[in-house]
Amino acid sequence: MALGLPSVLPGSQPSIGDLIRKTGPTFSFEFFPPKTADGERLLWQAIRELEPLRPSFVSITYGAGGSTRDTTVAVTERIATETTLLPMAHLTAVNHSVAELRNVIGRLAAAGVRNVLAVRGDPPGNPMGEWVRHPEGVLYAEDLVRLVKQAGDFSIGVAAFPYKHPRSPDVASDTGYFVRKCRAGADFAITQMFFDADDYLRLRDRVAAAGCDTPIVAGVMPVTRMATIERSEQLSGAPFPAALAARFERVADDPEAVRRLGIEQCSEMCRRLIDEGVPGIHFITLNRSTATREVWQNLDVGARV
Numbered sequence: 001m002a003l004g005l006p007s008v009l010p011g012s013q014p015s016i017g018d019l020i021r022k023t024g025p026t027f028s029f030e031f032f033p034p035k036t037a038d039g040e041r042l043l044w045q046a047i048r049e050l051e052p053l054r055p056s057f058v059s060i061t062y063g064a065g066g067s068t069r070d071t072t073v074a075v076t077e078r079i080a081t082e083t084t085l086l087p088m089a090h091l092t093a094v095n096h097s098v099a100e101l102r103n104v105i106g107r108l109a110a111a112g113v114r115n116v117l118a119v120r121g122d123p124p125g126n127p128m129g130e131w132v133r134h135p136e137g138v139l140y141a142e143d144l145v146r147l148v149k150q151a152g153d154f155s156i157g158v159a160a161f162p163y164k165h166p167r168s169p170d171v172a173s174d175t176g177y178f179v180r181k182c183r184a185g186a187d188f189a190i191t192q193m194f195f196d197a198d199d200y201l202r203l204r205d206r207v208a209a210a211g212c213d214t215p216i217v218a219g220v221m222p223v224t225r226m227a228t229i230e231r232s233e234q235l236s237g238a239p240f241p242a243a244l245a246a247r248f249e250r251v252a253d254d255p256e257a258v259r260r261l262g263i264e265q266c267s268e269m270c271r272r273l274i275d276e277g278v279p280g281i282h283f284i285t286l287n288r289s290t291a292t293r294e295v296w297q298n299l300d301v302g303a304r305v
């Protein structure tokens, strides 16, 4: 066995890469690990409310700066053992030595978790601050993909950026590095959130033009408050599309109308993505279930899966 990991290797759970390629479009939900008892209650309420929708899989993020190692593993493990959902753990390289990363991968394997989203992570505090490699760690997501791949039969996802990663000098080099991490062993990718289907389609076209057929799942989050629009650049890497912002501005004084428009706009965008053959849609839930359920109903996903 590779890397001296525990004797339990993943295998019993379906591979998300296979699900996407064979049964797509997949529909999936993203949660974050809670920091407080109240947060934990909200998370489990959302999980229980979303479970009956029978998503293809759910994912649990890894806190900024590697801060939630234990909670991410614990929540992923609990989802695997106490629910009918297929969980995927996010794993980041920031602030971890290779030995620590192997330890986390081993714990996930021991819990029977077979699916991992390998991302580099941002520096704690300022996401655009200097990225300092742990002296015994890895430098890029590409290296993390290799590490997980060597550790066993994992299905590995990576991050994709419709507006290019903010650190990339240009779209061409961003595409080149994305293709490298796919070739290092990624089975699929999930995008940063975006608000215009054309931005996703442009990313898909340039990756295909570079000769890479790794399926790229669309990461989406409905706008439910004007604050999401104001934080768009931080959340998505680009300013909110101007024409769409104007639609929201017209109802900005009415929080319920903003919410309704957000659900409608996200549903419209998802319909277009499905028509364009998207391999999957990944909903960022922020540990709440209502908005996701409303978009889900508009898309009539129950009839599709």
Ligand SMILES: Cc1cc2nc3c(=O)[nH]c(=O)nc-3n(C[C@H](O)[C@H](O)[C@H](O)COP(=O)(O)OP(=O)(O)OC[C@H]3O[C@@H](n4cnc5c(N)ncnc54)[C@H](O)[C@@H]3O)c2cc1C
Residues within 6 Å of the ligand: 060, 061, 062, 063, 064, 065, 066, 090, 091, 092, 117, 118, 119, 120, 121, 122, 139, 140, 141, 142, 158, 159, 160, 161, 165, 166, 167, 168, 169, 173, 174, 177, 178, 181, 190, 191, 192, 193, 219
């Ligand atoms: C779907 C999704 C889920 C995420 N989940 C989390 C999470 O759970 N926790 C968290 O902390 N963060 C998460 N992130 C954020 C992510 O960690 C950051 O955006 C991070 O800055 C980039 O991660 P990456 O895996 O794309 O890095 P990389 O692929 O390593 O890229 C980082 C930068 O380096 C460049 N680059 C890559 N390879 C090379 C190379 N060989 N030579 C030179 N330059 C190179 C890239 O073009 C890019 O500019 C997520 C992002 C997405 C899209």
